[in-house]
Amino acid sequence: MVLNDDDPSLAAALDPATAVAVIGTGAMGSGIAQVAAQSGHTVHLVDAAPGAAQAARDRLGTTFERLVAKGKFTSAEATKTLDRLVVAESVAALPPVGLVIEAAREDLATKRELFGDLEQRQPAAVLATNTSSLDTSAIADGLRHPDRLIGLHFFNPPALMRLVEVIHGPHNATDAGREILDQATDLVRRWGKTPVRCTSTPGFIVNRVARPFYGEAQRMVGDGSIEPATLDLAMRDAGFRMGPMELTDLIGQDVNLAVGTSVWEQTGRDPRYEPTDFQRDLVAAGRLGRKSGNGVFAYDANGIAQNAHADATRAATLSAAESPVVTNPVARTLAMLVNEAVDLVARGEATAEDVDTAMQLGTNYPKGPFAWGQEIGFDTVADQLATLDRAFPGGRYRPSPALRQRRP
Numbered sequence: 001m002v003l004n005d006d007d008p009s010l011a012a013a014l015d016p017a018t019a020v021a022v023i024g025t026g027a028m029g030s031g032i033a034q035v036a037a038q039s040g041h042t043v044h045l046v047d048a049a050p051g052a053a054q055a056a057r058d059r060l061g062t063t064f065e066r067l068v069a070k071g072k073f074t075s076a077e078a079t080k081t082l083d084r085l086v087v088a089e090s091v092a093a094l095p096p097v098g099l100v101i102e103a104a105r106e107d108l109a110t111k112r113e114l115f116g117d118l119e120q121r122q123p124a125a126v127l128a129t130n131t132s133s134l135d136t137s138a139i140a141d142g143l144r145h146p147d148r149l150i151g152l153h154f155f156n157p158p159a160l161m162r163l164v165e166v167i168h169g170p171h172n173a174t175d176a177g178r179e180i181l182d183q184a185t186d187l188v189r190r191w192g193k194t195p196v197r198c199t200s201t202p203g204f205i206v207n208r209v210a211r212p213f214y215g216e217a218q219r220m221v222g223d224g225s226i227e228p229a230t231l232d233l234a235m236r237d238a239g240f241r242m243g244p245m246e247l248t249d250l251i252g253q254d255v256n257l258a259v260g261t262s263v264w265e266q267t268g269r270d271p272r273y274e275p276t277d278f279q280r281d282l283v284a285a286g287r288l289g290r291k292s293g294n295g296v297f298a299y300d301a302n303g304i305a306q307n308a309h310a311d312a313t314r315a316a317t318l319s320a321a322e323s324p325v326v327t328n329p330v331a332r333t334l335a336m337l338v339n340e341a342v343d344l345v346a347r348g349e350a351t352a353e354d355v356d357t358a359m360q361l362g363t364n365y366p367k368g369p370f371a372w373g374q375e376i377g378f379d380t381v382a383d384q385l386a387t388l389d390r391a392f393p394g395g396r397y398r399p400s401p402a403l404r405q406r407r408p
């Protein structure tokens with residue numbers, strides 16, 4: 001690997017012999033370290049909190065023991081894999097590595113400072129951030145070779161979730177930058193993951209396209225058109241593994257609201273992404289979901305929802321294909337998901353194929369939005385949105401001009 005001030009244009013292969021450093025060993029960093037170590041890399045762990053990197057290594061040791069007990073690992077493999085995880089005192093104490101993956105606090109100043117330091121200390125390394133909401137171009141801004149920095153957005157938990165969004169911006173548009181992106185994409189694939197490419201757009205693919213799954217449900221429940229449990233049932237009947245109400249209770253209403261607010265702010269408060277009063281009120285009342293014992297639903301000590309009584313007849317009637325889109329939770333949500341996906345692709349931010357892959361793997365949707373669009377008909381989706389736009393003016397339901405250009 002040659003990527004330095006003398007010759008920034010050359011990048012050699014990232015392979016299992018490449019040493020990796022993971023900076024920030026919390027929920028995401030420790031999972032990413034596990035994936036890399038299981039793929040044969042020596043992984044150096046750094047965390048700003050004293051003892052945190054060692055604690056992450058200890059937790060992974062317990063994980064490997066569990067995998068041995070389940071017959072997924074031999075104890076020799078477990079020992080070897082654990083031996084590949086090495087605790088480093090600090091970024092300054094790291095040996096030269098080929099890849100750094102940063103999973104520290106979600107804060108632009110923290111990440112910029114870290115990468116400014118890493119660029120000096122690791123002249124040959126590809127620099128990757130696991131940011132979920134920050135613009136990777138803003139993180140790279142100020143580096144001498146910003147094309148060394150890419151986004152590798154893993155999903156939680158990294159050991160189990162197959163999807164990785166590989167994020168790039170204008171700062172990657174050099175020969176060396178493109179080479180690094182290709183190599184990182186190949187590496188992620190060799191780690192048994194499914195990479196998709198996306199520009200550094202607010203929310204990337206998954207967190208952007210998924211917004212209406214929550215927003216439409218909250219608007220319908222909020223205005224009293226449907227009961228929460230009935231809405232969840234309608235969505236499960238349509239093939240979603242969980243309804244939006246129970247899912248946001250599981251994620252945490254505060255966490256889901258923060259992601260939605262971040263996308264809304266970063267898109268200049270586009271009404272498409274405006275958070276709902278329904279969710280803001282839940283959060284303000286401390287009804288955060290399962291973790292607080294109360295969210296949309298109330299939970300008992302075993303995490304079982306207590307007031308989730310669904311009306312199956314009403315769920316079926318409202319979501320029947322011929323039911324009006326304004327009060328049809330399934331048609332309304334799907335129209336908005338398709339619209340969002342079509343717009344993202346029309347802006348050149350990702351391919352339709354990658355969007356469908358990302359939504360199926362990142363959110364467990366039974367189909368990708370383009371597959372739904374084909375099935376429903378893109379013109380029908382445009383008509384449904386026009387109806388919604390008339391019912392609720394203000395821009396949220398404006399159809400993407402690209403919808404009318406897509407042919408089934």
Ligand SMILES: NC(=O)c1ccc[n+]([C@@H]2O[C@H](COP(=O)([O-])OP(=O)(O)OC[C@H]3O[C@@H](n4cnc5c(N)ncnc54)[C@H](O)[C@@H]3O)[C@@H](O)[C@H]2O)c1
Nearest residue numbers: 024025026027028029047048049103104105106131132156
């Ligand atoms: N949790 C998720 O579901 C999720 C999913 C995808 C991406 N992300 C992103 O991954 C990153 C980490 O998230 P997390 O959930 O693992 O957080 P976390 O709070 O579990 O872990 C963050 C760790 O980073 C350490 N840290 C903070 N500042 C540091 C610094 N300057 N140098 C070294 N270590 C530092 C902290 O001590 C902590 O151990 C964030 O950017 C987040 O947005 C999170």
